Amino acid sequence: MSDKVVIRVEHLRKVYGTTVAVEDIAFEIYAGEIFGMVGPNGAGKTTTTECLEGLRHPDGGAIQVFGMSPQKDSYALRERIGVQLQTSALQDRLKVWEALDLFASFYAKPVDTKRLLEQMGLAEKRNDKFAKLSGGQKQRLFIGLALINDPELVFLDELTTGLDPQARHAMWDMVRGIRERGKTVFLTTHFMEEAERLCDRVAIMDHGKIVALDTPQNLIHKLGAESRLIFSIDGKLDLQKLQHLEGVMRVEPENGEFIVTGHGDRLVGDVVHAITTNGARLRTLRTEQPNLEDVFLKLTGKKMRE
Amino acid sequence: MKGLWKLTFIEMKLFMREPAAAFFTLVFPLMVLLIFGTIYGNEPTPFFGGYGTVDVSVPAYAGMIIGSSGLIGITIVMSTYRERGILRRLNATPVRPQIVLGANVIVSFLMTALGMVLLIVVGKIVYGLRFAGNPLSLFAGFTLSSLSFFALGFVLAGLIPTARTAQVVGMMLFYPMLFLCGAAVPLEVLPEKVRQYTSLLPLTQVVKLLRGLWIGESWGQHWTEAGVLAAMLLVGVAISAKTFRWE
Numbered sequence: 001m002s003d004k005v006v007i008r009v010e011h012l013r014k015v016y017g018t019t020v021a022v023e024d025i026a027f028e029i030y031a032g033e034i035f036g037m038v039g040p041n042g043a044g045k046t047t048t049t050e051c052l053e054g055l056r057h058p059d060g061g062a063i064q065v066f067g068m069s070p071q072k073d074s075y076a077l078r079e080r081i082g083v084q085l086q087t088s089a090l091q092d093r094l095k096v097w098e099a100l101d102l103f104a105s106f107y108a109k110p111v112d113t114k115r116l117l118e119q120m121g122l123a124e125k126r127n128d129k130f131a132k133l134s135g136g137q138k139q140r141l142f143i144g145l146a147l148i149n150d151p152e153l154v155f156l157d158e159l160t161t162g163l164d165p166q167a168r169h170a171m172w173d174m175v176r177g178i179r180e181r182g183k184t185v186f187l188t189t190h191f192m193e194e195a196e197r198l199c200d201r202v203a204i205m206d207h208g209k210i211v212a213l214d215t216p217q218n219l220i221h222k223l224g225a226e227s228r229l230i231f232s233i234d235g236k237l238d239l240q241k242l243q244h245l246e247g248v249m250r251v252e253p254e255n256g257e258f259i260v261t262g263h264g265d266r267l268v269g270d271v272v273h274a275i276t277t278n279g280a281r282l283r284t285l286r287t288e289q290p291n292l293e294d295v296f297l298k299l300t301g302k303k304m305r306e
Numbered sequence: 307m308k309g310l311w312k313l314t315f316i317e318m319k320l321f322m323r324e325p326a327a328a329f330f331t332l333v334f335p336l337m338v339l340l341i342f343g344t345i346y347g348n349e350p351t352p353f354f355g356g357y358g359t360v361d362v363s364v365p366a367y368a369g370m371i372i373g374s375s376g377l378i379g380i381t382i383v384m385s386t387y388r389e390r391g392i393l394r395r396l397n398a399t400p401v402r403p404q405i406v407l408g409a410n411v412i413v414s415f416l417m418t419a420l421g422m423v424l425l426i427v428v429g430k431i432v433y434g435l436r437f438a439g440n441p442l443s444l445f446a447g448f449t450l451s452s453l454s455f456f457a458l459g460f461v462l463a464g465l466i467p468t469a470r471t472a473q474v475v476g477m478m479l480f481y482p483m484l485f486l487c488g489a490a491v492p493l494e495v496l497p498e499k500v501r502q503y504t505s506l507l508p509l510t511q512v513v514k515l516l517r518g519l520w521i522g523e524s525w526g527q528h529w530t531e532a533g534v535l536a537a538m539l540l541v542g543v544a545i546s547a548k549t550f551r552w553e
Contacts, residue, residue, distance in 0.1 A: 053398060055552075075400045083398040088391035093323040098316055105312035106399040145395075 004031040006066065006153055006184045007052060013060035014047050021047040023208040024061070031152075034175065034185040036199030038192060038292070040304055044208040045188035046086050049157050052186065053083050065153070079108055082146035084139075086157040086188075092131035096122055096141060099130065100148060107149035120144040120174075136167035143174060154178055156187040160194060172198050192292040192304055196220075204296060211299045216292055221265070223298055225290035229260040229271050235280035245270050257284070309401050313409040321413055330374050331421045335367045336428055338490065348433040353494060357521065360433040362492055364425050365516035368448060369489040371421040373509050375414050376455025377462070377480040378473070383410060384463035385472035388553060397552040407550070411456055418452050438522040447519045447532075451512040454535040457542025458508065464549030483509040488517075511535050 007029040014022040022044040029035045037045045050056040052063060054070030054077055063070055068077050090099055100117065104110035117123045120140045125133065133141065139159065146154055156175065160168040168191075175198055179185055189195055195202045196216045203213040212219055226249065237258070242251045247264035248271070260271050268287055275282060296304050321327055339360070348358030387393045396406055429435035459476070466472040484490050486500060487509035493501060504510055511531040518528045525532060 055394075055397060075402075078398065078400040085391070085394060085398060088395040088398075090392060090395065091320050091387075093320055094316065098319070102309070102312055102316050103399060106309040106401045108308075108400075 005029070006031050007186065008064045009048075009052070009061065010063075011061035012048065012051060012058055012063060014044075014051060014056065015059050020208050022051070022058075025205075025208075025210045026061075027203055027210065027213055029184060029186060031184050032179065032182060033200040034179050034187065034198055036195040036202045037186070037188045037205055038190065038195040038202055038296075039205035040190055043205040045190075045205055046157055048205075049155055049186065049188055053081065053155055054078070079149060080152050082149065082151035082154040084142045084146045084154075084156045084159060086161075088142070090130040090141075092129065094130045095127055096130070096133070097126040099141060100144060103145045103148050109150065110148050111150045113148070116144050116147060119147075119177075121170075135162050136164075136170070139163065139167075139171065140174070143171075147178070151183065153184045153186065156185065158188055158190070160189065160191065168194070190304065192296060196292045202292065204292075204299060206296075206300045212295065219292060219295045220290050223290055223295050224263060225294055225298075226261050226263050227267055227290065228288040229268060229285065230257055230288070231260075231275070231285040232257045232283045233275060233280040234283055237275060237280045238278060241274055241278060242271060245274055308405070310405045310408055313401075313405060314412045317409050317413040318416065321417055327379055327417075331371055331379065331417050332424060335371050335421055335425055338370070339363065339367060339425055339428060340432070343429075343433050348435070354492070355521070357436060358433070359492070360429055361436045361520075362494075362517060364429045364435060365444075365520040366489050366492065366513050367425055368422045368516055369451070369487070369509055369512040370484055371418050371425075372448075372452050372455050372512055373480050373483060373489060375418040375421075375452065376457075376459040377476040378459075379417075380410065380414055380456050380459030381462045381472050381476040382469070384460060385466065385469040388463070388551065389469040391553070393552045403550060403552070407460070407546075411453070414456055415449070415452055419448070422448065437520060439519045440522070443525070444516070444519045447515050447525075450532065450535050450539070451515065454539035454542060455508070455512070457539050457546060460546035461542050461549070464546050464551065483507050486510075488513040493517075508534070508538060 005028050009028070010026050012022055012025050013020070025048065037048065039045055047056065051058045052065060052070055054074040057071055065077055066080060070077055094102075097113070097117065100113040104113050117126055120143060122137065122140055122144065125137060130138070130141070143156070143159075146156070159175070160171050163171065172194070175185060175187065187199070199216060201213065201215050202219065203210045204219070205211070214222070239251050239253075239258075242248060242260060247267045248260055248262040250261045252259050260267075272282065272285070293304060342363060343360050346359035348360035350356050350358050354362045393406070426435065462472050462476055466475055486496070486504040487507050488496065489509055489512075493513065496504075511534045515528045515531040515535065519525075
């Protein structure tokens, strides 16, 4: 990851009437990363995104995207960014290929729409009308439209909301593909798992503020929460040996399985090593590790809701 | 200009795929022509100054198409595009608002003109339609009338928050005017009292202007109608520029 700053936000503030949607947030996004903004609905993610895209005017603070103001240089900027909006639509009777063809005509240097259709897995649907597409197909079309100008920076707002798990995983692969082509991705989601598995860095938002910003691993690590190893073995095991390992807090047998509770990055490796070098064989093993969901719970005192 | 022709072409295709829009602009006026043509024929009569019913009806039906294109067609398209987020999506591209509006004006105008051409062709073939005016002059009058009614459609779409309401308001304005302004029923047939009250309505101006130009009267004889329509156009453009919203 290069250290080139693509987006710089300082003291961003946006108010709707008496509701403060975004309150004094600041962050930087670097070229080539997938940056995620996560938080519950109404946390201010979409408002922030739309300020960055130049679709909304902030009430305070400064935004720079590629060194330009999204509000003042909006047309120049829109040539260089790709946008997938949380809520938008196309004309019901517009065919897939026509949509790509139309949007291509808006940009100075569009990509080959035929290839794009194939990349999005929509080649077979090219003559289908927008209204006939499934949710996942519509979403793929919108990603296609967001990539039609070969943008350096892509905004994806609630990309996988309303999709089934299979379509969601396909979407994640697609987003990783976008980064692999050297682009920067800014995405919002209210799925913690999505942020954890997809993003290089994550900003957790709640009530218009960023409450934490780091890599998912660091956020989880800083939480210092316990991990659990649950396993069963063939052979005998000296529980005392496990008990004395660094980071292990408790070892308890339960229903023919053993549960080791502790923390630290080395916990899993050390415990497995201790079991196998003492002559026992692992039959089953699973781990329960803290995730971003736990981070959110700790930081805000509440659970993320879908 | 980027995107204007492509967008215009696409909007044209979408118009043709929308059965209701194509029906009211292209088919319905023809049906009205054929129905009243069959009932009244097109024999010259002193009642219409030596012209037949079809002769005076074709320019009036043009007013009907212009009214429905502007008050219903444009209003529905623009307000639903906004409500459904189609304009939002366009706004996220480098396309300028003038291009989006321009494409819709061009398509509406071409379709309205096509509706009128169909009326003329069928009127000529079936009823031996008579025309005594200057084609260029008529085209100018047709263009002025169309644009001022389109402007009215943009104003409705801009001022009224929801697509549903905009549609209803457009129809509430259009249908009474259709019958009171001489577009569906010749002005001569309407009682004097009604004509007095409706002489100021926008669609009356269109019908009077086009009927006059059709039989070879000069613009000088219709400067009030032309003036009202031009004023409507200017005010309409100013208001719709002010009230245009992407979402």
